[in-house]
Amino acid sequence: MSTVAFVGLGIMGDPMARHLVAAGHDVVGHNRSPEKTRPLVDAGGRAAGSVAEAVDGADVVALMLPDSPDVTEVLTGQVFDVAAPGTLIVDFSTIRPDVARDLAEQAQARGLRMIDAPVSGGQAGAENAALSIMVGGAEADVADARPLLDAVGTTVVHVGPPGAGQTVKAANQLIVAGNIALLAEALVFLEAHGADLPAAVEVLGGGLAGSAVLNQKAQRMLDGDFAPGFRIDLHHKDMGIVSEAARSAGVVTPVAALVAQLVAATRAAGDGGLDHSALHRTVTRLNGDTP
Known part of the structure; x- marks a missing residue:
């Protein structure tokens, strides 16, 4: 040992x-x-x-x-x-x-x-x-x-080789942030139509929309529980890594740019210390409601 x-x-x-x-x-x-x-x-x-x-x-x-x-x-x-x-x-x-x-x-x-x-x-x-x-x-x-x-x-x-782990992690953080943002939008969309949110989450989880993000973050969004497991501040930093690494490689990542702005907006609104599922709060604000 x-x-x-x-x-x-x-x-x-x-x-x-x-x-x-x-x-x-x-x-x-x-x-x-x-x-x-x-x-x-x-x-x-x-x-x-x-x-x-x-x-x-x-x-x-x-x-x-x-x-x-x-x-x-x-x-x-x-x-x-x-x-x-x-x-x-x-x-x-x-x-x-x-x-x-x-x-x-x-x-x-x-x-x-x-x-x-x-x-x-x-x-x-x-x-x-x-x-x-x-x-x-x-x-x-x-x-x-x-x-x-x-x-x-x-x-x-x-x-x-050295650095490859960090490159894969940057891709991971892009996928996670994108999934969280889309989950937040989906929940706001469902709520606007009066859907049974727990039932909707259950059936979505059984199909192609199912994911670790849905399993771990949907209920937190529904409960308004944004105690940090992984803070927005850190995901903001990680999206900066994605942006810089993509630019240095000459890779175009338009969805990453949009997600990075949503993460930045969440941080700018004072939610940097909350869990990254607090992207739901930003989507709520964009729809004219107070989270």
Whole structure:
């Protein structure tokens, strides 16, 4: 079993770190809000007062951080200077593909190994160790990371070289946001026609319109329950990644542009801290109602 430094113990990182403890790994966690290390310690892990303290002596450094600048700062400002040669860095964060490739090159130049392993499944997937993990990196490094990846996910797929995991994650976030937006519109449409909404959701789920998004988000929209599992703020960031990556590749994505604007509008209305199912609130506002 490995000694794992886990940096970033938020909604996703906390349960993932605890699953690694349950799998028998020695997990040393660090979070910029120190109180968030408590659940990990209670589960049998250890807390570190700094990134350097967590990384010192670790075989693996795992990251679950909000955005590209956060990952870059932690790696180039701290991890790269402390990690021993051969240390494997597993970045579970969702960041720009080009940043992931650049950081992997920097890691290799320092004698370190790095894979990008962004996840999908939200808080429920993290809590249940049922995440889908799209992995970019060298085949041997991915194989070495496999025991850790299998401890937190049920669908783990090596999708290509460094940065490939982030590219697939960007596509995932586009599909999810598009599905949520269309589900929100469908519910508002159904309500306007006086349909029995729970019955409509049930029958839609049994046909081609059925999806994980419908299963997980429709009832939340009906209940007006937008407690964050995956915040609009983060999906706004991810749609920016989609837009930039598409532009750099010369790919036209008109639906992505529209969905990105809906996500941005939801954030601008003050709903950035809510779950991404709060797109329903924006669609409601567009139809002249107060959510």
